[in-house]
Amino acid sequence: MQPRRHTARETAGRYRARMRAQGFRPIQVWVPDTRSPKFAAECRRQSLSVARSPEGDVESFLEAAAQELEGWK
Numbered sequence: 356m357q358p359r360r361h362t363a364r365e366t367a368g369r370y371r372a373r374m375r376a377q378g379f380r381p382i383q384v385w386v387p388d389t390r391s392p393k394f395a396a397e398c399r400r401q402s403l404s405v406a407r408s409p410e411g412d413v414e415s416f417l418e419a420a421a422q423e424l425e426g427w428k
Contacts, residue, residue, distance in 0.1 A: 387394050
């Protein structure tokens with residue numbers, strides 16, 4: 356006799372219970388759909404915008420932003 360296979364719901368439920376027991380909690384994160392044509396178009400637009408900017412402008416912006424991050428070098 357073969358052992359009973361667990362359903363995906365049962366397996367996920369046990370995993371969630373183990374994680375909660377370890378002090379974790381689940382969250383849901385929404386991210387851009389990188390397969391979307393709109394995403395690709397926006398990436399291209401931003402890339403072209405940076406490419407057209409004088410190098411010093413972009414470098415100054417990045418350095419200023421990096422200084423706001425603790426421990427950034």
